[in-house]
Amino acid sequence: QVQLQESGPGLVKPSETLSLTCAVSGYSISSGYYWGWIRQPPGKGLEWIGSIYHSGSTYYNPSLKSRVTISVDTSKNQFSLKLSSVTAADTAVYYCARPGRWLQPYWYFDLWGRGTLVTVSS
Amino acid sequence: EIVMTQSPATLSVSPGERATLSCRASQSVSSNLAWYQQKPGQAPRLLIYGASTRATGIPARFSGSGSGTEFTLTISSLQSEDFAVYYCQQYNNWPPGTFGGGTKVEIK
Numbered sequence: 227q228v229q230l231q232e233s234g235p236g237l238v239k240p241s242e243t244l245s246l247t248c249a250v251s252g253y254s255i256s257s258g259y260y261w262g263w264i265r266q267p268p269g270k271g272l273e274w275i276g277s278i279y280h281s282g283s284t285y286y287n288p289s290l291k292s293r294v295t296i297s298v299d300t301s302k303n304q305f306s307l308k309l310s311s312v313t314a315a316d317t318a319v320y321y322c323a324r325p326g327r328w329l330q331p332y333w334y335f336d337l338w339g340r341g342t343l344v345t346v347s348s
Numbered sequence: 349e350i351v352m353t354q355s356p357a358t359l360s361v362s363p364g365e366r367a368t369l370s371c372r373a374s375q376s377v378s379s380n381l382a383w384y385q386q387k388p389g390q391a392p393r394l395l396i397y398g399a400s401t402r403a404t405g406i407p408a409r410f411s412g413s414g415s416g417t418e419f420t421l422t423i424s425s426l427q428s429e430d431f432a433v434y435y436c437q438q439y440n441n442w443p444p445g446t447f448g449g450g451t452k453v454e455i456k
Contacts, residue, residue, distance in 0.1 A: 272392065272435060272447040287444040321391055332442040334382035336403060338391035 228253040230322045230339035238316075238346050244309040248322030248339060255303045256280040260331045263296065263307045265318040266341075275320075277331040278305055285331040312346045319343050350374050350441050352448035354434075360456040367423040369451045371436035376416045380440035383412055383421045386450075387432045395434075396421065423453075431455055 234246035248261070255261060262277035276286035278296045286294050290309070298305040309316060319341040326336035351374040361367045371381065379399040384392035394403040396412035399419060409424040423430055436448040 271449050272437070274443075274445050274447075285443060289444065323391075326394070326397065332445045333439050334394060334397040334437060335392075336394045336397075338393075341391050 228324075228337055230324070230337060232320060232322050232339045232342040234320075234342060234344070236343060236345060238312055238344060239348050240313055240346055241311055244307070244312050244316060244320075244344055244346070246307045246320055246322075246342065246344070247304055248306070249302075249304045251303070255298065255305065256300050258328050260285075260325050260329070261298070261305050262323050262325060262331070262335065264321045264323050264335065264338075266321070267315075267318045273318075274332060275307065275309075277325065279329075279331070283331075314346050317344065317346045349444060350377060350438055350446050352436055352438055352446050354436060354448035354451045356451060357449070358452045358454060360454050361426050362456045363428060364425050365456075367426055367430075367453055369421040369423075369434055369453070371414075371419040371421070371448050373417045373419075373438055375441075377438040377440035379415045380438060381412075381414070381419050382437045382439065383410075384435045384437065385430075385432045386435065392435060426453070 229251045231249045238244045260277040263275040278284045293310045295308040321341045322339045323335040324337040325333035327333040353372045355370045381399045383396040386392045400412045433450045
């Protein structure tokens with residue numbers, strides 16, 4: 227059974243960098259799918275942040291591209307998100323998720339982590 | 349960027365009744381349209397992809413239709429566990445790809 231689990235600080239100060247990790251279990255992260263991050267501000271809709279392949283190939287949402295870095299650690303079977311210069315507008319539940327099609331950075335997402343709330347506040 | 353507009357924002361339905369949710373794209377997305385269900389405190393759950401294909405384990409009371417710019421999710425007979433927020437997502441044009449704003453299905 228494939229599972230995704232997000233982890234990281236729940237509180238980040240404005241102007242600092244948000245850092246989260248997604249641990250993948252039950253499936254090798256090197257097996258042909260991209261792996262993505264999606265966020266959801268409280269009470270609002272969903273926004274794709276970006277996706278990464280095990281080779282390190284990345285695709286980002288243009289609206290966040292200047293502040294986002296997604297990386298992968300195949301030895302730990304996990305991938306990570308860094309979002310710099312955060313503001314209150316970055317307060318959201320952050321999900322890691324897998325696009326449901328082989329080799330596609332963005333598709334429908336058929337596998338999701340439970341999500342982790344990150345609050346940006348001083 | 350393609351804008352996805354869902355209507356209505358809230359739908360009040362009695363258990364056992366039929367619910368019809370709409371999703372409109374600002375330009376054609378072919379059949380590259382998915383529907384998700386989200387309950388409070390949970391991650392979205394994939395219901396439908398390819399506009400009309402049910403995901404694994406999804407009950408037959410959920411059905412999707414449409415192509416191009418107009419899509420519909422129908423729940424034929426609402427069960428208590430179906431009261432939730434539903435989102436559509438287009439994956440035809442990306443980045444960034446877009447989700448709709450959601451329709452909340454509540455108990456009437």
